[in-house]
Amino acid sequence: MSAPAPALAKPERRTVAVRLADVAVTVAYLSLVFGLLLVFFPVSFPRIIVHSWQSGNLIVAMLVIALTLDAYLYFRIAYLLSARPTALAAACLGSLPIIVVGGCSILLQSAVAQTLAVDLPNPQARIGEEVLAHTYLGLVSGVFLPFLVIRLLQQFRATNSARQS
Amino acid sequence: MAEWMSVKWLLWISLYLVLGVFVPWATALAWAHQHGSDLRPRPRQLFQRGELGLVGLVLVISVIWNLLQSQYMPQTRALGAVLLAVIGTMAGAVWIETYCRHSTGMASNDERAWRDSRNLAFLVFSVVVVVEILLDRFAKVAAL
Numbered sequence: 227m228s229a230p231a232p233a234l235a236k237p238e239r240r241t242v243a244v245r246l247a248d249v250a251v252t253v254a255y256l257s258l259v260f261g262l263l264l265v266f267f268p269v270s271f272p273r274i275i276v277h278s279w280q281s282g283n284l285i286v287a288m289l290v291i292a293l294t295l296d297a298y299l300y301f302r303i304a305y306l307l308s309a310r311p312t313a314l315a316a317a318c319l320g321s322l323p324i325i326v327v328g329g330c331s332i333l334l335q336s337a338v339a340q341t342l343a344v345d346l347p348n349p350q351a352r353i354g355e356e357v358l359a360h361t362y363l364g365l366v367s368g369v370f371l372p373f374l375v376i377r378l379l380q381q382f383r384a385t386n387s388a389r390q391s
Numbered sequence: 392m393a394e395w396m397s398v399k400w401l402l403w404i405s406l407y408l409v410l411g412v413f414v415p416w417a418t419a420l421a422w423a424h425q426h427g428s429d430l431r432p433r434p435r436q437l438f439q440r441g442e443l444g445l446v447g448l449v450l451v452i453s454v455i456w457n458l459l460q461s462q463y464m465p466q467t468r469a470l471g472a473v474l475l476a477v478i479g480t481m482a483g484a485v486w487i488e489t490y491c492r493h494s495t496g497m498a499s500n501d502e503r504a505w506r507d508s509r510n511l512a513f514l515v516f517s518v519v520v521v522v523e524i525l526l527d528r529f530a531k532v533a534a535l
Contacts, residue, residue, distance in 0.1 A: 246481055247507035250514035257517040264524050330470065337464035351532040356467055359525050363470050366518060374477065 242300065242309040243380060249299055249373045253366060256295065260362055275361050276354045284361065285331045292323040292368030299373070315376050322372035330364030400523035404516065411446040412438075439501045440493065441486035441508040447515035448486075451479030454519045461526050462533045471522060478518060482511040 263271045278284040296319045304311050337356050341349055416434050423430040438446075455472045463471075485508040492499035 245507065247485075247510040250510040254510075254514040254517040257514070257521050261517070261521040261524055264521070264528070268528075333466040333470055337466040340464050340466070348532060348535045351535065352529075355525070355529045355532050356464060359463065359467050359471065359529070362521060362525065363467075363474055367470075367474050370474075370478070370514075374481065 240307075240309050241312045242304045242307060242315060244300075244303060244315070244373055244376045246373060246377055248303050249370060252295065252299055253370045256369065257362075257366060260365070264358075272354055272358050276357050279334075279357045279361075284357075285327060288327050288330075288361065288364055288368060289324060291365060292327055293320075295369045296323055296372055299369075314379065318376050318379070319372050322375055323368040326371050327364050327368045330360055330367065334360040334364075400520060400527055403523060404520050407446075407450050408516075411450065412443075435505055438508065439505045441489040441504040443505075443508040443512040444482040444485035444487075447482035447508075447512040448479045450515055450519055451475045451482070454522055455479075457526055458522065461529060463529060475518065475522065478511070478515055482508065482515050485511060 275284065278287060300311065300315060300319055303309075334357065337360070338353050341352050341356060346352060412434060416432070416437055419430070419432050419437055422428075423432075455475050458468055458471045458475070461468065485504060489499060489501075489504040489508075491497075
């Protein structure tokens with residue numbers, strides 16, 4: 227059996243190599259938008275967030291934003307590099323934002339419970355600020371940390387394959 | 392209206408930008424002038440080996456300290472401190488990796504080191520600005 231002609235052989239597409247610098251700019255813009263909304267709408271923006279938390283919609287909204295941004299960033303990197311997305315990265319991007327945002331939500335419930343348990347002045351305003359801080363930290367973590375994990379896994383695999391070869 | 396007029400966080404971040412970026416650049420120009428050199432480094436040349444990542448790491452340390460001193464609940468302080476530490480470490484890692492590559496003679500791309508450190512420093516700056524705004528808001532609520 228003869229080898230396939232070079233012109234007919236399909237070129238091997240490399241997999242997406244995630245660099246944190248590619249993700250950092252988008253997360254920075256997300257952060258700046260949050261900051262600007264806080265500066266220019268210091269009352270109404272936090273009120274919207276607290277109302278969504280009270281009605282139970284905040285975690286869903288955070289998940290939608292984090293998952294959408296993660297998918298957008300990953301496919302954008304794949305498109306720019308003309309590289310093939312991997313199942314490992316897809317699994318990380320599908321599960322890690324849910325774990326991170328869910329974890330932040332548990333921490334928030336715990337912080338709110340502690341605020342109410344300790345006899346502090348002005349508890350409602352304090353809870354509002356706690357919700358605001360957790361929303362921001364949860365959003366940034368939900369977008370950034372999955373890419374950090376993918377990056378570390380890719381480096382680990384590259385090191386392993388280099389050692390084996 | 393009066394609340395968002397508070398620009399303490401803006402002055403604070405400007406201090407870091409001036410001392411961390413502008414002063415080293417001005418010092419390099421002053422050195423060139425003093426020694427009669429034609430050297431006119433642009434900030435990009437001065438920080439081409441990822442030094443902006445180090446500036447970001449130093450900035451993060453001070454914000455973690457501010458966060459730990461705040462009256463937020465321990466869960467919030469822990470979450471913020473860990474996130475800031477991770478971002479700062481990643482920014483600092485760009486400088487470390489470039490240094491290691493140069494020191495061991497491995498292939499190094501200064502263009503990529505500059506781009507990575509600039510992007511991660513931008514992330515650090517944007518995150519610490521928002522954390523300082525949140526800290527400022529919480530301090531006002533706690534003082535009521």
